[in-house]
Amino acid sequence: MGRIIAIDYGKKRTGLAVSDPLKIIAGGLTTLSSHEVIPYLKDYVEKQDVELFILGEPRQMNYQPSENRTRARQFKEKLRKAIPTIDIRWVDERFTSVLAHQAMREGGLKKKQRQNKELVDELSATILLQTYLETIRK
Numbered sequence: 001m002g003r004i005i006a007i008d009y010g011k012k013r014t015g016l017a018v019s020d021p022l023k024i025i026a027g028g029l030t031t032l033s034s035h036e037v038i039p040y041l042k043d044y045v046e047k048q049d050v051e052l053f054i055l056g057e058p059r060q061m062n063y064q065p066s067e068n069r070t071r072a073r074q075f076k077e078k079l080r081k082a083i084p085t086i087d088i089r090w091v092d093e094r095f096t097s098v099l100a101h102q103a104m105r106e107g108g109l110k111k112k113q114r115q116n117k118e119l120v121d122e123l124s125a126t127i128l129l130q131t132y133l134e135t136i137r138k
Contacts, residue, residue, distance in 0.1 A: 002051025005041070006091075006129030007079075008121055009055060009072045010034060015121030016041075017129040021049070023136070026129035031118035034075070038082045050086055053079065056128050057090040091132050 001021045008015035014037045016029040032040055044050065055076055058068040076088055 002049040004052045004054060004129060004132070005029070005044070005050055006125045006132065007037070007053060007055045008125035008128055009037070009058075009068070009075050010121060011068060011071060013118060013121050015118075015123070015125035017122065017125035018048075019129060019133060023133055026126045026133055028122040028126045031121045037075075038079055041079070042082055045083060045086065053083075053086055053088045054091045054129065054132050055079075055088055056125070057092055091128055 001023070003021055004019040004023060006017040006026065008017075012034060013031050014034045015031045016037070017026050018029045019026055030040075041053075055072065058072050076090075080088060
């Protein structure tokens with residue numbers, strides 16, 4: 001059984017999360033500079049069985065595409081060309097950053113720790129993936 005990788009793509013940084021092989025639990029993988037993501041994923045899929053990428057779809061509250069949508073679409077095409085054997089699906093990423101900050105507060109992280117953008121991006125990808133896993137289980 002293959003894993004699922006969630007990608008919270010950003011202009012500067014990209015958060016990644018991965019499921020367990022049974023697709024029950026999402027865990028943070030890493031946060032990388034956005035230009036490092038495709039080489040990282042190519043290496044990762046050579047070592048691990050991955051069956052799907054989910055990519056956060058940047059939208060505004062009114063469902064209109066956000067300013068990052070064009071960059072995310074370009075990234076999706078580059079990823080598809082680099083790793084054509086793995087399907088890529090869009091998943092609505094609205095609220096993931098808000099939920100990440102909320103989880104950090106509720107987890108007792110101090111303000112300085114909550115300002116760690118890399119941690120926020122990785123946690124956002126984890127929330128995106130866990131939400132997706134719960135959706136496919138229903």
